[in-house]
Amino acid sequence: MIPKNRWKIGIVFLFVLIMFIPTAQAQQPFDITDYWYATVTPLSADPELTIFHSDVKGVVHDNLESKTFDRMTSHCLRLGRISAGKMSWTTYSKFTDPDGDFFIMEGSAEGVLASAQESSFKFLFGTGKWKGISGGGKSKFIFMTRGKQQINPTTVQGFLRMTGTFELPKK
Numbered sequence: 822m823i824p825k826n827r828w829k830i831g832i833v834f835l836f837v838l839i840m841f842i843p844t845a846q847a848q849q850p851f852d853i854t855d856y857w858y859a860t861v862t863p864l865s866a867d868p869e870l871t872i873f874h875s876d877v878k879g880v881v882h883d884n885l886e887s888k889t890f891d892r893m894t895s896h897c898l899r900l901g902r903i904s905a906g907k908m909s910w911t912t913y914s915k916f917t918d919p920d921g922d923f924f925i926m927e928g929s930a931e932g933v934l935a936s937a938q939e940s941s942f943k944f945l946f947g948t949g950k951w952k953g954i955s956g957g958g959k960s961k962f963i964f965m966t967r968g969k970q971q972i973n974p975t976t977v978q979g980f981l982r983m984t985g986t987f988e989l990p991k992k
Contacts, residue, residue: 848986851958852884855895855981862975871903879981881916893918907933912940922949928960938962944987951989958985 857879864872877897883890893916901910909931917923924947930940943957960983 848956848988850885851890851956851983851985851987853890853893853983854882854884855879855983856882857895857897857979857981859899859977859979860975861977869904873901873903875899875901875977877912877914890916890918907931908938910940914942918950920949922951923947924951924954926957938964942983942985953990954987956985956987958983960984 857877859875859877861873861875864874866873875898877895877899879895879897881890881893881895895914895916897912897914899910899912901908910929912926912928914926914928915923916926925945926942927945928940928942930938932938939959939961941957942960944954947954960981962981963979964977965979
């Protein structure tokens, strides 16, 4: 004969299992490299304060075996400021998969001007298979042509490595 307390504990455990497991979300790793090209337009270009915006377009390579994000395209808008040798910016990025579904990310950073910049990002919105996406992580920008001979003096090329996690609602 099983004591009543064990039955109660078992029933509560079963209830919790039934109620919460179907809605649980599993974090999944996110690791991509975005190869990009940017057109930079200054609003003000003074040694004391430079304000600029960038229109950035790229193609994505997924570094994980799943290749979930492979062959996506990116389109990003960045608003930045350079003052006292430091650069800060906010970026909104749209990543579109080959089926036309997309998600939007927000990134921001502040740091010393360098050929590599680190920032953080978070997922804001998604459509289609990306609807309800959440998560975020860290990214590192590598500027390939800053300070070098460029095709056009108002362009910059490079790549962006993004790592973190994402979650999609359970369907």
